[in-house]
Every structure is written in structure tokens, then in C-alpha cells.
Amino acid sequence: MGSLGTVSEATEVLQRVFGYDAFRGNQQDIIEHVVGGGDALVLMPTGGGKSLCYQIPALVRPGTGVVISPLIALMQDQVDALRTVGVRAGFLNSTQDSYARREVEEAFLDGELDLLYLAPERLRVEATMRLLDRGKVSLFAIDEAHCVAQWGHDFRPDYLELSALHERWPDVPRIALTATATDATREEIAHRLNLTEARHFVASFDRPNIQYRIVPKNEPKRQLLKLLQTEHAGDAGIVYCLSRASVEKIADFLVENGIEALPYHAGLDSRTRAANQARFLREDGLVMVATIAFGMGIDKPDVRFVAHLDLPKSVEGYYQETGRAGRDGLPSTAWLAYGLADVVQQRQLIDKSEGDDAHRRRLNIHLDAMLALCETVECRRGQLLAYFGQSQEENCGNCDSCLTPPEAWDGTIAAQKLLSTVFRLRKERGQKFGAGQVIDILLGKTTDKVRQHRHDQLTVFGKGSELRDTEWRGVVRQLLAQGLLGVEGDFGTLVLTEGSNQVLFEQRQVRLRREPERTRAPKAAKSSAKAKAAIELTAEAEPIFERLRSWRGETARELGLPAYVIFHDATLKQIATELPSSLEALGTISGVGENKLAKYGDQILAVLAEVV
Numbered sequence: 058m059g060s061l062g063t064v065s066e067a068t069e070v071l072q073r074v075f076g077y078d079a080f081r082g083n084q085q086d087i088i089e090h091v092v093g094g095g096d097a098l099v100l101m102p103t104g105g106g107k108s109l110c111y112q113i114p115a116l117v118r119p120g121t122g123v124v125i126s127p128l129i130a131l132m133q134d135q136v137d138a139l140r141t142v143g144v145r146a147g148f149l150n151s152t153q154d155s156y157a158r159r160e161v162e163e164a165f166l167d168g169e170l171d172l173l174y175l176a177p178e179r180l181r182v183e184a185t186m187r188l189l190d191r192g193k194v195s196l197f198a199i200d201e202a203h204c205v206a207q208w209g210h211d212f213r214p215d216y217l218e219l220s221a222l223h224e225r226w227p228d229v230p231r232i233a234l235t236a237t238a239t240d241a242t243r244e245e246i247a248h249r250l251n252l253t254e255a256r257h258f259v260a261s262f263d264r265p266n267i268q269y270r271i272v273p274k275n276e277p278k279r280q281l282l283k284l285l286q287t288e289h290a291g292d293a294g295i296v297y298c299l300s301r302a303s304v305e306k307i308a309d310f311l312v313e314n315g316i317e318a319l320p321y322h323a324g325l326d327s328r329t330r331a332a333n334q335a336r337f338l339r340e341d342g343l344v345m346v347a348t349i350a351f352g353m354g355i356d357k358p359d360v361r362f363v364a365h366l367d368l369p370k371s372v373e374g375y376y377q378e379t380g381r382a383g384r385d386g387l388p389s390t391a392w393l394a395y396g397l398a399d400v401v402q403q404r405q406l407i408d409k410s411e412g413d414d415a416h417r418r419r420l421n422i423h424l425d426a427m428l429a430l431c432e433t434v435e436c437r438r439g440q441l442l443a444y445f446g447q448s449q450e451e452n453c454g455n456c457d458s459c460l461t462p463p464e465a466w467d468g469t470i471a472a473q474k475l476l477s478t479v480f481r482l483r484k485e486r487g488q489k490f491g492a493g494q495v496i497d498i499l500l501g502k503t504t505d506k507v508r509q510h511r512h513d514q515l516t517v518f519g520k521g522s523e524l525r526d527t528e529w530r531g532v533v534r535q536l537l538a539q540g541l542l543g544v545e546g547d548f549g550t551l552v553l554t555e556g557s558n559q560v561l562f563e564q565r566q567v568r569l570r571r572e573p574e575r576t577r578a579p580k581a582a583k584s585s586a587k588a589k590a591a592i593e594l595t596a597e598a599e600p601i602f603e604r605l606r607s608w609r610g611e612t613a614r615e616l617g618l619p620a621y622v623i624f625h626d627a628t629l630k631q632i633a634t635e636l637p638s639s640l641e642a643l644g645t646i647s648g649v650g651e652n653k654l655a656k657y658g659d660q661i662l663a664v665l666a667e668v669v
């Protein structure tokens with residue numbers, strides 16, 4: 058190293074413009090392939106570093122890189138972030154007035170743009186196509202490429218039009234990127250985008266700095282509050298809920314308990330939504346309580362936790378949502394509280410969903426995979442990676458299964474007791490009851506409802522006293538999750554399935570997960586052997602970091618930019634630890650590129666001079 062000739066142009070851009078030392082994972086291969094004019098299909102987890110894979114080729118190749126992205130609301134921020142590192146970027150979408158649009162178009166035609174962001178629907182407009190014909194396009198990047206796939210969960214019809222890019226500009230390389238990556242989705246993307254010749258780059262889907270935890274849901278609000286107060290005080294994070302009503306309720310609850318939280322869901326008017334999103338991005342330490350309408354493309358790097366209070370509908374969805382935590386590589390938590398009611402509710406939603414049987418079957422396959430993840434006694438990460446067709450060599454040491462291993466137990470007899478209770482109620486008496494009544498019968502509780510229906514006369518009455526109420530709920534939940542029990546109708550009536558019959562009459566074994574007595578809150582940093590070495594601040598560095606953070610906050614407010622666009626936490630931590638005393642030394646810190654050094658270098662040194 059050393060002499061400029063041995064450093065590739067791409068590496069030079071990485072270091073000079075973005076201020077990073079080295080490429081991550083397969084970034085370099087991807088970038089070299091696209092710089093050389095090849096098509097690429099890139100599968101990389103959220104936070105893996107997809108943006109550089111098209112931004113650097115766009116800077117190296119002559120012409121403008123055109124980025125197709127469905128995330129109109131975020132284009133301004135993306136463009137602002139690029140401009141702070143000195144990249145000439147612009148966007149065209151429906152939020153602009155014609156004057157602003159004309160300006161961007163002219164910059165493009167004059168060859169003064171490195172990157173141009175476009176909403177997919179703009180490509181339907183012939184005028185946009187002609188504009189692109191008249192300028193020089195260096196590459197097409199298709200972000201969130203899974204939007205073209207119907208198998209996935211964010212299908213957008215406008216994306217189907219993107220197959221035309223290849224016909225109109227056969228010589229311009231195309232790079233499609235997504236974080237959603239089962240084989241089925243990947244094949245569909247390649248096929249629909251006409252990317253048959255593209256090289257596929259599949260990154261490891263592991264996000265070692267994220268700690269995965271799935272806990273039984275008892276008192277969700279309390280559990281959430283405890284998580285935030287004990288492990289994530291003052292941290293930015295996202296709490297996902299299924300419904301608008303629960304979003305509002307949880308946001309209010311957190312605010313009442315002294316946590317700065319904002320709601321986000323499709324029922325809010327667009328101005329409030331945009332304002333809440335902007336605050337979440339710009340301010341430090343806010344909690345966003347949201348439906349899954351929130352988050353696609355949010356590239357805030359310092360989201361420290363993602364909490365789910367309701368069961369996601371698919372592992373893809375779960376992985377994408379949790380992937381929004383810890384993009385900066387620092388330790389982060391993905392926490393999901395999950396209970397019997399979730400399973401019942403999701404099954405009901407699928408039964409009632411519109412669409413044909415094939416559609417419902419697909420939804421059930423997605424849900425079953427999600428339930429299997431929740432109920433596994435194995436390493437969660439191992440199971441997640443296996444879902445994406447990847448494997449890990451040993452257990453991760455950074456998920457709840459690894460940290461507090463649950464026991465597996467032979468639940469065959471318990472299952473048989475429960476199923477035969479359902480059998481007596483349904484088959485013998487034609488009655489419809491949910492889990493609560495079935496469990497009361499097993500526990501031998503003489504409630505009014507039990508007496509009224511004479512359920513104390515059943516032979517199974519009181520035959521389940523070896524398990525507590527919550528344990529029985531766990532049994533029901535797991536039988537539902539494994540398809541060994543079914544649920545029907547609006548009141549969650551339990552019914553027998555094919556699988557139930559095997560357990561009842563064919564001695565099919567049932568393995569169940571026993572929750573560890575108490576899930577101790579695991580220490581993130583020490584447990585995550587494989588997590589990137591997080592910078593632990595010393596007692597001396599801590600106040601310096603805080604001082605740098607408040608400088609960053611003021612600067613961001615003055616410029617109207619999100620704080621992380623100025624510098625990431627990781628960068629400020631490194632500065633607070635290494636205390637560079639010259640611009641040259643400051644320039645060697647990861648995340649400090651040429652442009653930011655010129656813009657903020659003196660101010661940083663002044664802050665350090667004050668406090669050191």
C-alpha cells in the first residue's frame with residue numbers, strides 16, 4: 058500500500074469522500090463488477106452497506122447514476138446526506154414544484170450530477186425517459202428491489218415497469234438491491250427485472266451486533282417499559298404494534314412514564330406523520346411507536362432497539378423491521394413479546410383475508426415460519442440465517458436462546474390432555490370454547506361458566522394440575538404454532554386438526570419449549586463475541602463524547618439536517634477516545650472524509666480544546 062497506483066479508484070473514493078478505511082463484506086466485489094459495466098443483484102441485510110454499492114460506481118463511472126427508490130419521503134434526506142460529503146446529488150419526485158424540477162433536470166443534462174434519485178412512477182412518464190436519453194446515465198440502481206416481487210410483502214405495481222430499462226438502455230449496467238432474500242423472492246426479482254445475466258451477490262445475512270430476544274407476553278406494557286428503562290434509557294428506538302389504536306395507546310403510555318415517544322400510523326394526517334418522522338430522524342433519543350407503515354428506507358444509524366409488541370406476519374418482515382436497529386454496528390436489541398393471543402389473532406386474520414386459497418396458503422406458510430422462530434429452543438440467529446438459506450458454524454452467544462437456554466420437554470401427555478378436552482367439547486358435545494375455558498377445565502376450576510355448562514362432569518376435569526395456568530397457555534400457544542391444534546371463528550374456538558389426531562391416536566411425540574424462569578437481561582457487549590468491537594467509553598471520554606454530541610445537535614439544528622448526517626455516534630466516540638489534536642489526525646478517524654473534515658474539522662478541534 059502507500060503508493061497511489063496500488064489503490065483502486067473505488068477504494069480511493071471510499072476513503073476520500075466517505076472517510077471509511079475499508080470495504081465491508083463483498084462491497085468491493087460488487088463495486089468493481091458494476092464499475093466494469095456488469096449487472097448485479099445484491100442481497101444484503103438492512104444496515105449491511107448497500108448504498109455504497111451504487112454510490113461509488115456512480116462516482117467512478119462517467120455520467121449520472123440513476124437511483125430508483127419508492128421512498129419519496131426520504132429522498133431529501135438522502136440527497137442532503139450525500140451533499141454533506143460533497144457528492145452532487147438531486148432528486149425528481151412529485152413533492153417538487155416545477156421550478157425545482159427544472160433545476161435538477163438542467164443539472165443532469167449539464168453533467169453536473171453524480172446521482173439522481175427517481176420515484177418509480179416517474180419512469181412511466183415518457184418525458185422522464187426522454188430526459189434520461191438526452192443526458193448520460195452511468196448506471197441504474199434499483200433500490201428496495203423486492204417491491205417487484207409479489208411473493209414478498211411490499212409489492213408495488215410501478216416496479217414492474219422497470220423491466221423496460223434494459224430494453225431502452227441495454228448498455229447501462231443495472232444493480233438491483235434488496236434486504237429481503239429468500240430464494241423465492243430472489244428468483245422473482247431476477248425474472249421480473251429482466252436481470253437474467255446479472256451476477257448475484259449474496260451477503261451474509263448475519264447482523265452480529267443485534268441481540269435477538271423473543272419473550273412470552275405477560276404484561277406487554279410493563280415489559281416494554283422495563284426494557285426501555287433498564288437497558289435503553291435515552292436511546293432512540295422503534296416500537297412496532299399491529300393496530301393504529303395500540304400505537305396511540307402505547308405512545309401515550311410511554312409519554313406518561315417519562316419517555317419521549319411519538320406515534321406513527323397511516324391514520325394520522327400526512328403532515329403529522331412527516332413531522333414525527335422528521336423529529337425521529339433529527340433528534341437524539343426519541344422512541345417511535347408505529348405500525349409497520351413506518352421504517353422502510355429509514356437509514357438512521359443509531360436506532361438502538363426495535364421492539365415488537367405484536368407478532369410479525371413473516372420472518373422476512375421481522376428481519377427487515379429488526380434490521381433497522383444498529384446500522385452503525387454498535388450493540389442493539391431486537392425484542393419481541395409474543396403470546397397465545399397473537400397466534401389466535403393472526404390465524405383469524407388469515408382466515409378472513411381477501412384473496413383466494415393460494416393466497417391464504419402463502420400467508421400461512423409465512424406465519425408458520427415466524428411461529429417456528431418464536432418457539433424454537435435453538436439459537437435464534439441460527440434459525441434466522443437458515444431461513445435465508447445460510448448457516449452459522451456455532452451458536453451465536455447473542456440471542457436469548459444462547460444466553461438463557463430454554464429447556465425442551467416432552468409435552469406429549471400434556472398435549473394429549475389438552476386435545477382430548479377439546480375433543481370432548483367439540484366432537485362429543487358440539488360446543489365451542491376457547492383456550493380460557495379449556496384450561497379452567499384442566500385445572501379443575503369451578504367457575505360459573507364451568508358449572509353452567511357442567512364441565513365439572515367431564516372426565517378430564519382437574520386432570521391438568523401439574524401445570525400452572527400460564528404454562529397451559531404456553532402449551533396451547535405452541536400446539537397452535539405447530540399446527541397440532543387449530544382455531545376458528547371470531548371467538549377463538551379451539552378445534553382439532555390432522556396433527557391433533559396424530560397426537561391423540563397415533564402416539565405422535567410433542568416437543569415443547571419451557572421458558573427459563575426469569576430471562577435475565579443479558580449484557581450486550583460482553584456476550585456478543587462476534588459483534589464488532591463496540592467502543593466502550595472510559596470515564597474520561599464520556600463527558601467529551603457528550604460535549605461533541607451537543608455540538609452535533611446544535612450544528613444539525615442550524616443546518617436543518619439529521620444529527621447523524623453530520624457524524625455518527627461511532628465517529629464521535631472514536632474522536633472522544635483518540636483526542637486528535639490536528640486536522641490530519643482527525644482525518645484518519647472512520648467516518649471523517651475530505652468534505653466533512655474541511656467543513657467541521659476546526660469546530661471539532663475547538664470543542665476538544667475546550668474540554669481536554
Ligand code: ADP
Nearest residue numbers: 077079080081103104105106107108356358384
Ligand atoms: P443498507 O442500505 O444496506 O441498509 P447503508 O448503506 O445505509 O445500509 O449502510 C449502513 C451504514 O453503514 C451506513 O451508516 C453507512 O455509512 C455505513 N457503512 C457502509 N459501508 C461502510 C464501510 N465500508 N465502512 C464503514 N461504514 C460503512
Ligand code: ZN
Nearest residue numbers: 436453456459
Ligand atoms: Zn444464539
